[in-house]
Amino acid sequence: MVWIAVLLAACDVRRYRDDAPPPVPPPPAPTDRDTDPGEATADTAAPCPDEALATAPAAVSGDTSARSDDHAGSCGDAGGDVVVAFTAPAEGRYTVTAPGHALYALDDCFGAELACDPGGRLEVPLAVGETVFLVVDGDGPFTLEVSGAVPPCADFGLDEGAPASGEGDTTAAPDDAAASCGGDGVPDHLWSWTAPASGTFVFDTIGSSYDTVLYVLDGCGGVELGCDDDITFGTLQSEVAVTLSAGETVIVGVDGYRSTSVGPYALNVRVGP
DSSP states (O other): OHHHHHHHHHHHHHHHHHHSOOOOOOOOOOOGGGSOGGGOOTTTSOOSOSEEEOSSSEEEEEEOTTSOOOOOBTTBOOSOEEEEEEEOSSSEEEEEEOTTSEEEEESSTTSOEEEEETTSEEEEEEOTTOEEEEEEESSSEEEEEEOOOBOTTOSEEOOSSSSEEEEEEOTTOOOOOOBTTBOTTSOOEEEEEEOSSSEEEEEEOTTOSSOEEEEEESSTTOOEEEEESOSSTTOOSOEEEEEEOTTOEEEEEEEESSTTOOSEEEEEEEEOO
8 A cells, every 4th residue: 555655646746747837948149130230339349449549630541331330429320430549649629520421529439429520520629648439430431630739728720831821800709818019908819830840930910900919839828939019110910930849839829909909810820031
């Protein structure tokens, strides 16, 4: 009788196991089909960045046609993209251009968007050593250019090289600076310019519409290198010659002789004698 009881108990256990629900299989691993190409992450995207720059001005060219679409900017996402990491060699504002493409700046390869422009032009303020990730978006050949830094105190950056020229209007400008030959209490504009080589360079305001004052400083709030009101007696425009080293950046102030000395102006620089 004992062996009959054991046999019946074993049958009950087998019947209980047969009635239990089958184990739930684990979910399938995600595949490429489950990933939205517009929502790539650091785990699914191509290595980032594609290029790196640490000098300015600088440029890099390429073609996004065969690139994967790993990023999407608020101003455009039109195909393959290229990421260029740029580390600022100096504090200032940098102009970045990539004509014909959407261009946006991120604080990391897949970080927060800092700025975006569908026409491919950004102005990015950076501290020295700070890195920004520039994304060129949209299929086709591209050239990404990064300008030299415009110092924090400057309103504008004069074109690289000499001769070079710029223009503006001080009618609604603030009074940010003055120098030994004038400009106190008068609206002004400050420009930055970097010497392409060592030598003497001449700045002037020929072509301006008012009685200008022109001065050159060795940096923001720096030492005055030269100042001029009138080139000659009866000439209301100004001219200053300074000797600079290659790569030296100066601040050029376009100011006025009196409070009513405002309006459209021209600023020119040329190689001196």
